[in-house]
Amino acid sequence: MINRTLIRLKIVQLIYAFYQNGGKNIDMAEKELLFSLSKAYDLYNYMLLLIVSVSRYAFQDVEHQEQMNRVGHINKTVSHRFADNQFAAQLEKNKQLQEFVDAKKKSWNNDIDYIKKLYADILQSEYYQEYMALEKVTYADDRELWRKIYKNIVMKDERIDEILEDQSLYWNDDREVVDTFVLKTIKRFDPANGANQELVPEYKDIEDQEFAIRLFRRTIMNDEYYRTLISQSVKNWEFNRLAYMDVIIMQIAVAEILSFPQIPVSVTINEYVEIAKWYSTPKSGGYVNGIIDSVAKKLKKENKLSKA
Numbered sequence: 262m263i264n265r266t267l268i269r270l271k272i273v274q275l276i277y278a279f280y281q282n283g284g285k286n287i288d289m290a291e292k293e294l295l296f297s298l299s300k301a302y303d304l305y306n307y308m309l310l311l312i313v314s315v316s317r318y319a320f321q322d323v324e325h326q327e328q329m330n331r332v333g334h335i336n337k338t339v340s341h342r343f344a345d346n347q348f349a350a351q352l353e354k355n356k357q358l359q360e361f362v363d364a365k366k367k368s369w370n371n372d373i374d375y376i377k378k379l380y381a382d383i384l385q386s387e388y389y390q391e392y393m394a395l396e397k398v399t400y401a402d403d404r405e406l407w408r409k410i411y412k413n414i415v416m417k418d419e420r421i422d423e424i425l426e427d428q429s430l431y432w433n434d435d436r437e438v439v440d441t442f443v444l445k446t447i448k449r450f451d452p453a454n455g456a457n458q459e460l461v462p463e464y465k466d467i468e469d470q471e472f473a474i475r476l477f478r479r480t481i482m483n484d485e486y487y488r489t490l491i492s493q494s495v496k497n498w499e500f501n502r503l504a505y506m507d508v509i510i511m512q513i514a515v516a517e518i519l520s521f522p523q524i525p526v527s528v529t530i531n532e533y534v535e536i537a538k539w540y541s542t543p544k545s546g547g548y549v550n551g552i553i554d555s556v557a558k559k560l561k562k563e564n565k566l567s568k569a
Contacts, residue, residue: 262464272294304436411440518560537549
């Protein structure tokens with residue numbers, strides 16, 4: 262789940278913080294990087310747990326309505342369809358998710374008011390209405406309903422941001438990337454796998470973790486060289502007038518270009534242009550694009566750049 266896009270974002274955040282704090286302890290900063298990446302994986306599990314929590318609340322709501330019917334306070338047909346959603350039931354029993362709950366002691370129990378509001382939003386949604394109107398539902402229908410709910414309701418719900426911020430300072434910045442992996446997880450669930458359905462692993466492979474550590478260390482250990490390359494490619498603009506975050510982003514981009522020959526220069530540039538648009542000034546994307554492209558061309562001309 263921790264892909265290279267997320268790794269790059271985290272490295273930008275942590276290296277900026279490293280210099281702001283005086284740049285004294287690279288070992289401690291590296292540990293902070295790995296810790297923040299692990300917190301992103303916690304968020305992935307926590308957002309899957311949200312589906313389980315809403316489903317449990319739905320079951321309690323159905324039981325309450327049936328109780329009200331029995332004592333004569335209301336008289337209406339009660340449907341178990343949403344509460345008995347097969348995908349949500351399989352997710353609740355998932356062994357890996359249960360291991361996360363047992364290890365981290367995480368739940369949505371302290372945010373029951375939010376669960377109620379989200380449940381109400383779901384009941385009013387067109388996706389729920391279409392689902393309930395089906396003559397008969399299959400597992401695929403149950404899974405697709407939750408994919409639509411997550412993509413169109415949960416992912417757009419800004420109320421979650423405050424909840425996540427209370428849980429971890431890292432989580433709001435991670436949410437956009439994590440949400441895409443939750444959607445992928447929903448789509449890949451297979452009823453044949455039962456409780457043993459595999460969730461997305463924390464790292465795709467050991468290379469991604471090594472990528473994070475190597476890029477982080479190279480960026481800091483060779484910072485003077487990388488900044489010299491950047492300053493030599495700045496045209497019509499003094500280096501010391503560049504936004505500090507832009508310098509950090511470009512420094513990391515140059516480190517990646519020189520340290521990972523298997524990654525095309527265009528991929529690296531595009532990744533850091535997007536990061537600059539997100540974290541720095543409105544014009545930063547253009548600066549980063551032009552300057553890093555110039556650095557890469559200069560290095561290639563001087564035979565200092567080896568790319569597959």
